[in-house]
Amino acid sequence: MSNESPEQGSNAGYAVPDETGHFGRYGGRFVAETLMHALDELDDLYRELKDDPAFRDELADDLRRYVGRPTPLYFAERFTEAVGGPRIYLKREDLNHTGAHKVNNTVGQALLAKRMGKPRLIAETGAGQHGVATATVAARLGLKCDVYMGSEDIKRQSLNVYRMKLLGARVIPVTSGSRTLKDAMNEAMRDWVTNVDDTHYIIGTVAGPHPYPMMVRDFQSIIGTETRAQCLQDLGRLPDVLVACVGGGSNAIGLFYPFIADQQVRLVGVEAGGLGIETGRHAAPLAAGVPGVLHGNRTYLMEDDDGQIIETHSISAGLDYPGVGPEHSYLKDIGRAEYASVTDDEALNAFRQLTRIEGIMPALESSHALAWVQREGPAMDRDICLVINLSGRGDKDILTVAELDGIEL
């Protein structure tokens, strides 16, 4: 591991967000007045603790002994041969405790909740990975935990729902709107407004009002910090291309952030193209959205001519969100990162191929990043080193895949 703290990348010259949480025109803090003071308090505490050696040691220790970090950087030899292009490495976030990168953030925010003395955690979840990661840290610290989840997502992620219940959390079905991740986030905000005195809201991605996009990025940047050190050690140089799926965008920003100042490293975020961008049935606001304000920040959104948020579609519940973290909007506009999309079918093919030839079953979310490499990799030079963030494991998705295969389990 490098000497840098997990929270900080190596980013001289890249200084967003500003004091008020703005990434250029994006980000900020657009919430009801009732929450403003709680956000101020959270911001103050986080700024104080992020550079506090005792806090950093405690976090690093939790990440090592409880989460199982560092995660390996794995050379996927047979996947590399199958793609027939760059040398492909997988950053194995699927090997984290609870099976995805989400726990990097919940461990950090749980420490904040403990310092604030708040006995109750709430979270929103789509695929259930963030809900499981929140329920996990709540169980460990003896905190009460309520997880909001769209009733549609509860259907397609029943395994994770049961995991959360086993961990002692209450899973509250959300039946408003499209009954998916965005509606779960609305309901979590309503809960927080009502219970702000004794409750900490652990937002699971790099969205929401300031300081969440910054704070979640910092906690997730352990992914890129480790990747950087591992590349320097294993390859003797930095990678050429980084690829990650983007829903809210926390695993992508976690990988990208420590490389942003390394202009030679190409950063590729892959959105959920659903049934195809041209059909309108997708979850790719960076590809087909416009800037607007939702869930506390300004960012690219999928909406109609009146600014009503429109329903999204993705085979992957974790990517099924009409917005995206504001820092991705900023990175898109300044041209530092590029954003592409792959369809449900392409992601499924990648899921099957990686499972069969590497013995690694990826989450459907992460399969979007793999699918982009399958599609674009053959045109790349063979001496290119490419890292894919394998952000989660696919066990939670087997019911979805089995159903598509016509198999009832």
Next chain:
Amino acid sequence: MSRIEGRLSELRNAGRKALVTFITAGDPNVDASVPALHALVRGGADILELGMPFSDPEAEGPSIQRSSERALAGGITLRRMFDMVAAFRTEDAATPVVLMGYLNALERTGYPEFVEQAHGAGVDGLIIVNLPPEEAQPLKQLTDRCDMNLIFMVAPTTTEERMQLIVEQAGGFVYYVSLKGVTGANHLRPDSIPDQVAALRRHTNHPIMIGFGIKDAAAARSVSRYGDGVVVGSVLVDTMADLADDPTAIPVALQNQIAEFRAALDSD
């Protein structure tokens, strides 16, 4: 002086409390709103808030969430909402109308275009729930130019430092949110209000309207003592929802319901 400021100053001079009402534009259908607004005025409303339906109303309780869903299903658009206000104005040039909703409608339309259309239709003020004063300068510059009031909220969690920041920007009145929670919540505790409103009084001469969770005339009467008026919303929206299948009955029902609130406020 804006129409809101004029109305509130008349009430203050007369020693009366203001009655502010909220209904959602286009709920339960596009044709229901203008007759409903007139009925509220006949029943004794002083200021009319018209909710701008949004797909993701994150500060609203179930009543107003569902009213947004009904209105959107019924085909409400921003254009139709402005047309409603303009239609209301042809018969009522006196009662202030305030649009209340979420910022994304303005982000999409463009702030200058939105303010111009609202002003042109006869709108007197805006309450944008998710626009705190820190982010409000660009909009405030536009509303100031046409004598439209940008109205801000103060919550039970607002510190005195923030109160000062808010009142410096506030136009028309200050909206005191009477509970920690969403609109229409069931846990209003009137005894928690006086201290916070007294603190707010030390920072501003603006009239203070108290709202959220005021369910009946008795609650309105007890809460109104601490401020200059009350805001009533979810219970009116519930009345309209109950009559969604018989919309012609809505105006009379609203008029009678709000008349009870009026009588209670005037009884002190």
